[in-house]
Amino acid sequence: MKTDSATAVRDYVLIEDLAADDRPREKAMRHGIKSLSNAELIAIIFGNGMKGKSVLTLSRELLSRSNGRLSELARKPIRDIIKKNPGIGPAKAISLAAAIELGMRCRDEIPQEKPRITGSSSVYELMRGSMQMLNHEEFWIMLLSRSHQVLDSVCISKGGSAATVVDPKILYRKVLEFGDIVSAIVLLHNHPSGNMRPSPEDDRLTRQLKDGGALLDIRVLDHVIITPSGYFSYADEGKI
Structure with missing residues:
Protein backbone atom coordinates (compact mmCIF):
# COMPACT_ATOMS: atom_id res chain seq x y z
CA MET A 1 0.00 0.00 0.00
CA LYS A 2 1.35 3.46 -0.92
CA THR A 3 1.50 6.23 1.62
CA ASP A 4 1.84 9.98 1.20
CA SER A 5 5.53 10.95 1.49
CA ALA A 6 4.62 13.74 3.92
CA THR A 7 3.02 11.33 6.37
CA ALA A 8 5.13 8.24 5.81
CA VAL A 9 6.77 6.83 8.92
CA ARG A 10 10.55 7.18 8.77
CA ASP A 11 12.96 4.56 10.11
CA TYR A 12 15.10 7.26 11.75
CA VAL A 13 14.65 10.45 13.76
CA LEU A 14 15.86 13.75 12.33
CA ILE A 15 17.06 16.65 14.46
CA GLU A 16 14.03 18.55 13.15
CA ASP A 17 11.78 15.93 14.77
CA LEU A 18 13.03 16.77 18.26
CA ALA A 19 11.36 19.24 20.60
CA ALA A 20 12.50 22.81 19.96
CA ASP A 21 14.58 22.96 23.15
CA ASP A 22 16.42 19.77 22.13
CA ARG A 23 17.46 20.90 18.67
CA PRO A 24 21.22 21.54 18.69
CA ARG A 25 21.19 23.76 15.60
CA GLU A 26 18.61 26.13 17.04
CA LYS A 27 20.42 26.13 20.39
CA ALA A 28 23.66 27.04 18.63
CA MET A 29 21.94 29.91 16.82
CA ARG A 30 20.43 31.24 20.03
CA HIS A 31 23.35 30.80 22.41
CA GLY A 32 26.44 30.15 20.26
CA ILE A 33 28.19 26.93 19.27
CA LYS A 34 30.11 26.77 22.56
CA SER A 35 26.83 26.27 24.44
CA LEU A 36 26.42 22.78 22.94
CA SER A 37 27.48 19.62 24.71
CA ASN A 38 29.80 17.14 23.02
CA ALA A 39 26.83 14.91 22.22
CA GLU A 40 24.93 17.80 20.64
CA LEU A 41 27.91 18.71 18.47
CA ILE A 42 28.18 15.11 17.29
CA ALA A 43 24.42 15.06 16.63
CA ILE A 44 24.79 18.01 14.26
CA ILE A 45 27.52 16.12 12.38
CA PHE A 46 25.39 12.96 12.14
CA GLY A 47 22.13 14.73 11.19
CA ASN A 48 19.81 11.80 11.89
CA GLY A 49 19.43 8.83 14.17
CA MET A 50 18.04 5.37 13.53
CA LYS A 51 14.78 3.51 13.93
CA GLY A 52 13.58 3.99 17.50
CA LYS A 53 16.56 6.09 18.53
CA SER A 54 17.09 9.84 18.18
CA VAL A 55 20.34 11.27 16.89
CA LEU A 56 21.09 12.72 20.34
CA THR A 57 20.68 9.31 21.96
CA LEU A 58 22.90 7.77 19.29
CA SER A 59 25.55 10.43 19.95
CA ARG A 60 25.39 10.00 23.72
CA GLU A 61 25.77 6.23 23.42
CA LEU A 62 28.77 6.68 21.13
CA LEU A 63 30.43 8.94 23.70
CA SER A 64 29.61 6.59 26.57
CA ARG A 65 31.49 3.77 24.79
CA SER A 66 34.54 6.06 24.93
CA ASN A 67 34.06 6.83 28.63
CA GLY A 68 32.58 10.20 27.69
CA ARG A 69 35.95 11.42 26.39
CA LEU A 70 36.42 12.96 22.97
CA SER A 71 40.14 12.26 23.19
CA GLU A 72 39.45 8.53 23.50
CA LEU A 73 36.90 8.62 20.68
CA ALA A 74 39.38 10.46 18.42
CA ARG A 75 41.90 7.61 18.77
CA LYS A 76 39.52 4.97 17.46
CA PRO A 77 39.84 3.81 13.84
CA ILE A 78 36.86 4.55 11.60
CA ARG A 79 36.22 0.82 11.09
CA ASP A 80 36.00 0.25 14.85
CA ILE A 81 33.44 3.03 15.26
CA ILE A 82 31.28 1.50 12.54
CA LYS A 83 31.62 -2.05 13.88
CA LYS A 84 30.88 -1.29 17.54
CA ASN A 85 28.15 1.33 17.21
CA PRO A 86 24.85 0.20 15.63
CA GLY A 87 23.33 2.98 13.56
CA ILE A 88 26.66 4.57 12.68
CA GLY A 89 27.67 3.71 9.14
CA PRO A 90 30.61 4.81 7.00
CA ALA A 91 29.11 8.22 6.17
CA LYS A 92 28.59 9.19 9.82
CA ALA A 93 31.91 7.77 10.98
CA ILE A 94 33.89 9.49 8.24
CA SER A 95 32.09 12.80 8.85
CA LEU A 96 32.97 12.58 12.53
CA ALA A 97 36.62 11.75 11.79
CA ALA A 98 36.78 14.68 9.35
CA ALA A 99 35.40 17.10 11.95
CA ILE A 100 37.93 15.94 14.55
CA GLU A 101 40.80 16.23 12.05
CA LEU A 102 39.72 19.75 11.06
CA GLY A 103 39.75 20.79 14.71
CA MET A 104 43.26 19.42 15.19
CA ARG A 105 44.55 21.09 12.01
CA CYS A 106 43.02 24.40 13.06
CA ARG A 107 44.83 24.17 16.40
CA ASP A 108 48.12 23.40 14.64
CA GLU A 109 47.80 26.44 12.36
CA ILE A 110 47.73 28.92 15.23
CA PRO A 111 51.12 30.69 15.14
CA GLN A 112 53.06 30.45 18.35
CA GLU A 113 56.33 31.88 19.57
CA LYS A 114 59.00 29.20 19.61
CA PRO A 115 58.77 27.69 23.12
CA ARG A 116 61.68 26.91 25.40
CA ILE A 117 62.10 23.50 27.02
CA THR A 118 62.43 23.68 30.80
CA GLY A 119 61.86 20.02 31.64
Whole structure:
Protein backbone atom coordinates (compact mmCIF):
# COMPACT_ATOMS: atom_id res chain seq x y z
CA MET A 1 0.00 0.00 0.00
CA LYS A 2 1.35 3.46 -0.92
CA THR A 3 1.50 6.23 1.62
CA ASP A 4 1.84 9.98 1.20
CA SER A 5 5.53 10.95 1.49
CA ALA A 6 4.62 13.74 3.92
CA THR A 7 3.02 11.33 6.37
CA ALA A 8 5.13 8.24 5.81
CA VAL A 9 6.77 6.83 8.92
CA ARG A 10 10.55 7.18 8.77
CA ASP A 11 12.96 4.56 10.11
CA TYR A 12 15.10 7.26 11.75
CA VAL A 13 14.65 10.45 13.76
CA LEU A 14 15.86 13.75 12.33
CA ILE A 15 17.06 16.65 14.46
CA GLU A 16 14.03 18.55 13.15
CA ASP A 17 11.78 15.93 14.77
CA LEU A 18 13.03 16.77 18.26
CA ALA A 19 11.36 19.24 20.60
CA ALA A 20 12.50 22.81 19.96
CA ASP A 21 14.58 22.96 23.15
CA ASP A 22 16.42 19.77 22.13
CA ARG A 23 17.46 20.90 18.67
CA PRO A 24 21.22 21.54 18.69
CA ARG A 25 21.19 23.76 15.60
CA GLU A 26 18.61 26.13 17.04
CA LYS A 27 20.42 26.13 20.39
CA ALA A 28 23.66 27.04 18.63
CA MET A 29 21.94 29.91 16.82
CA ARG A 30 20.43 31.24 20.03
CA HIS A 31 23.35 30.80 22.41
CA GLY A 32 26.44 30.15 20.26
CA ILE A 33 28.19 26.93 19.27
CA LYS A 34 30.11 26.77 22.56
CA SER A 35 26.83 26.27 24.44
CA LEU A 36 26.42 22.78 22.94
CA SER A 37 27.48 19.62 24.71
CA ASN A 38 29.80 17.14 23.02
CA ALA A 39 26.83 14.91 22.22
CA GLU A 40 24.93 17.80 20.64
CA LEU A 41 27.91 18.71 18.47
CA ILE A 42 28.18 15.11 17.29
CA ALA A 43 24.42 15.06 16.63
CA ILE A 44 24.79 18.01 14.26
CA ILE A 45 27.52 16.12 12.38
CA PHE A 46 25.39 12.96 12.14
CA GLY A 47 22.13 14.73 11.19
CA ASN A 48 19.81 11.80 11.89
CA GLY A 49 19.43 8.83 14.17
CA MET A 50 18.04 5.37 13.53
CA LYS A 51 14.78 3.51 13.93
CA GLY A 52 13.58 3.99 17.50
CA LYS A 53 16.56 6.09 18.53
CA SER A 54 17.09 9.84 18.18
CA VAL A 55 20.34 11.27 16.89
CA LEU A 56 21.09 12.72 20.34
CA THR A 57 20.68 9.31 21.96
CA LEU A 58 22.90 7.77 19.29
CA SER A 59 25.55 10.43 19.95
CA ARG A 60 25.39 10.00 23.72
CA GLU A 61 25.77 6.23 23.42
CA LEU A 62 28.77 6.68 21.13
CA LEU A 63 30.43 8.94 23.70
CA SER A 64 29.61 6.59 26.57
CA ARG A 65 31.49 3.77 24.79
CA SER A 66 34.54 6.06 24.93
CA ASN A 67 34.06 6.83 28.63
CA GLY A 68 32.58 10.20 27.69
CA ARG A 69 35.95 11.42 26.39
CA LEU A 70 36.42 12.96 22.97
CA SER A 71 40.14 12.26 23.19
CA GLU A 72 39.45 8.53 23.50
CA LEU A 73 36.90 8.62 20.68
CA ALA A 74 39.38 10.46 18.42
CA ARG A 75 41.90 7.61 18.77
CA LYS A 76 39.52 4.97 17.46
CA PRO A 77 39.84 3.81 13.84
CA ILE A 78 36.86 4.55 11.60
CA ARG A 79 36.22 0.82 11.09
CA ASP A 80 36.00 0.25 14.85
CA ILE A 81 33.44 3.03 15.26
CA ILE A 82 31.28 1.50 12.54
CA LYS A 83 31.62 -2.05 13.88
CA LYS A 84 30.88 -1.29 17.54
CA ASN A 85 28.15 1.33 17.21
CA PRO A 86 24.85 0.20 15.63
CA GLY A 87 23.33 2.98 13.56
CA ILE A 88 26.66 4.57 12.68
CA GLY A 89 27.67 3.71 9.14
CA PRO A 90 30.61 4.81 7.00
CA ALA A 91 29.11 8.22 6.17
CA LYS A 92 28.59 9.19 9.82
CA ALA A 93 31.91 7.77 10.98
CA ILE A 94 33.89 9.49 8.24
CA SER A 95 32.09 12.80 8.85
CA LEU A 96 32.97 12.58 12.53
CA ALA A 97 36.62 11.75 11.79
CA ALA A 98 36.78 14.68 9.35
CA ALA A 99 35.40 17.10 11.95
CA ILE A 100 37.93 15.94 14.55
CA GLU A 101 40.80 16.23 12.05
CA LEU A 102 39.72 19.75 11.06
CA GLY A 103 39.75 20.79 14.71
CA MET A 104 43.26 19.42 15.19
CA ARG A 105 44.55 21.09 12.01
CA CYS A 106 43.02 24.40 13.06
CA ARG A 107 44.83 24.17 16.40
CA ASP A 108 48.12 23.40 14.64
CA GLU A 109 47.80 26.44 12.36
CA ILE A 110 47.73 28.92 15.23
CA PRO A 111 51.12 30.69 15.14
CA GLN A 112 53.06 30.45 18.35
CA GLU A 113 56.33 31.88 19.57
CA LYS A 114 59.00 29.20 19.61
CA PRO A 115 58.77 27.69 23.12
CA ARG A 116 61.68 26.91 25.40
CA ILE A 117 62.10 23.50 27.02
CA THR A 118 62.43 23.68 30.80
CA GLY A 119 61.86 20.02 31.64
CA SER A 120 59.87 16.92 30.79
CA SER A 121 56.52 18.57 31.53
CA SER A 122 57.11 21.24 28.89
CA VAL A 123 58.05 18.54 26.34
CA TYR A 124 54.86 16.65 27.20
CA GLU A 125 52.63 19.71 26.89
CA LEU A 126 54.08 20.57 23.50
CA MET A 127 53.78 17.07 22.01
CA ARG A 128 50.79 15.46 23.69
CA GLY A 129 48.39 16.91 21.10
CA SER A 130 50.29 15.24 18.27
CA MET A 131 50.98 11.90 19.94
CA GLN A 132 48.61 11.15 22.81
CA MET A 133 45.65 9.99 20.74
CA LEU A 134 47.48 7.91 18.14
CA ASN A 135 46.50 4.24 17.82
CA HIS A 136 49.93 3.34 16.44
CA GLU A 137 53.47 4.07 17.59
CA GLU A 138 55.46 7.01 16.26
CA PHE A 139 59.01 8.13 17.08
CA TRP A 140 59.81 11.85 17.07
CA ILE A 141 62.74 14.08 17.87
CA MET A 142 62.58 17.64 19.19
CA LEU A 143 65.50 19.80 18.01
CA LEU A 144 66.76 22.44 20.44
CA SER A 145 69.07 25.44 20.29
CA ARG A 146 71.79 26.16 22.84
CA SER A 147 69.22 27.99 24.97
CA HIS A 148 66.85 24.98 24.63
CA GLN A 149 64.46 26.85 22.36
CA VAL A 150 62.50 24.47 20.12
CA LEU A 151 63.69 24.72 16.53
CA ASP A 152 61.47 21.98 15.15
CA SER A 153 59.85 18.62 15.91
CA VAL A 154 60.30 15.83 13.36
CA CYS A 155 58.62 12.43 13.01
CA ILE A 156 61.31 9.83 12.33
CA SER A 157 59.21 6.68 11.97
CA LYS A 158 55.72 5.21 12.22
CA GLY A 159 54.91 1.64 13.20
CA GLY A 160 52.16 -0.61 14.47
CA SER A 161 50.27 -0.65 17.75
CA ALA A 162 53.18 -2.14 19.70
CA ALA A 163 56.44 -0.90 18.11
CA THR A 164 58.15 1.25 15.53
CA VAL A 165 61.61 0.85 14.01
CA VAL A 166 64.15 3.65 14.41
CA ASP A 167 67.32 3.84 12.33
CA PRO A 168 69.93 5.98 14.16
CA LYS A 169 71.56 6.92 10.82
CA ILE A 170 68.30 8.37 9.49
CA LEU A 171 67.63 10.14 12.79
CA TYR A 172 70.98 11.92 12.92
CA ARG A 173 70.85 12.69 9.21
CA LYS A 174 67.67 14.65 9.95
CA VAL A 175 69.41 16.44 12.81
CA LEU A 176 72.42 17.39 10.67
CA GLU A 177 70.14 18.86 7.99
CA PHE A 178 69.52 21.74 10.40
CA GLY A 179 73.24 22.52 10.65
CA ASP A 180 75.11 23.58 13.74
CA ILE A 181 72.17 25.52 15.22
CA VAL A 182 71.04 22.25 16.85
CA SER A 183 72.72 21.83 20.22
CA ALA A 184 70.50 19.17 21.81
CA ILE A 185 67.60 16.86 21.07
CA VAL A 186 64.77 15.20 22.97
CA LEU A 187 63.61 11.74 21.92
CA LEU A 188 59.89 10.96 22.01
CA HIS A 189 57.64 8.05 21.22
CA ASN A 190 54.18 6.96 22.27
CA HIS A 191 52.70 3.82 23.80
CA PRO A 192 49.08 3.45 22.56
CA SER A 193 48.62 0.61 25.08
CA GLY A 194 48.84 3.09 27.96
CA ASN A 195 51.88 1.40 29.52
CA MET A 196 54.17 4.20 30.69
CA ARG A 197 57.19 2.04 31.48
CA PRO A 198 59.98 1.76 28.87
CA SER A 199 60.80 -1.61 27.39
CA PRO A 200 64.33 -3.11 27.29
CA GLU A 201 64.38 -2.15 23.59
CA ASP A 202 63.52 1.45 24.53
CA ASP A 203 66.47 1.44 26.97
CA ARG A 204 68.84 0.00 24.37
CA LEU A 205 67.80 2.52 21.72
CA THR A 206 68.14 5.41 24.16
CA ARG A 207 71.71 4.43 25.03
CA GLN A 208 72.57 3.97 21.36
CA LEU A 209 71.20 7.37 20.35
CA LYS A 210 72.81 9.10 23.32
CA ASP A 211 76.23 7.62 22.39
CA GLY A 212 75.73 8.62 18.75
CA GLY A 213 74.86 12.16 19.74
CA ALA A 214 77.99 12.45 21.86
CA LEU A 215 80.12 11.75 18.77
CA LEU A 216 78.43 14.68 17.02
CA ASP A 217 78.52 16.98 20.07
CA ILE A 218 74.72 16.84 20.30
CA ARG A 219 73.24 16.17 23.72
CA VAL A 220 70.27 13.86 24.17
CA LEU A 221 68.47 15.62 27.03
CA ASP A 222 65.58 13.24 27.54
CA HIS A 223 63.48 10.44 26.12
CA VAL A 224 59.80 10.99 26.80
CA ILE A 225 57.20 8.22 26.37
CA ILE A 226 53.69 9.61 25.87
CA THR A 227 50.57 7.58 26.68
CA PRO A 228 46.84 8.43 26.65
CA SER A 229 46.97 9.12 30.40
CA GLY A 230 50.42 10.63 31.01
CA TYR A 231 54.10 10.26 30.28
CA PHE A 232 57.41 8.77 31.38
CA SER A 233 60.66 10.75 31.36
CA TYR A 234 64.09 9.10 31.27
CA ALA A 235 65.63 12.31 32.62
CA ASP A 236 63.22 12.50 35.57
CA GLU A 237 63.97 8.88 36.43
CA GLY A 238 67.75 9.32 36.16
CA LYS A 239 67.97 6.90 33.23
CA ILE A 240 69.77 9.18 30.77
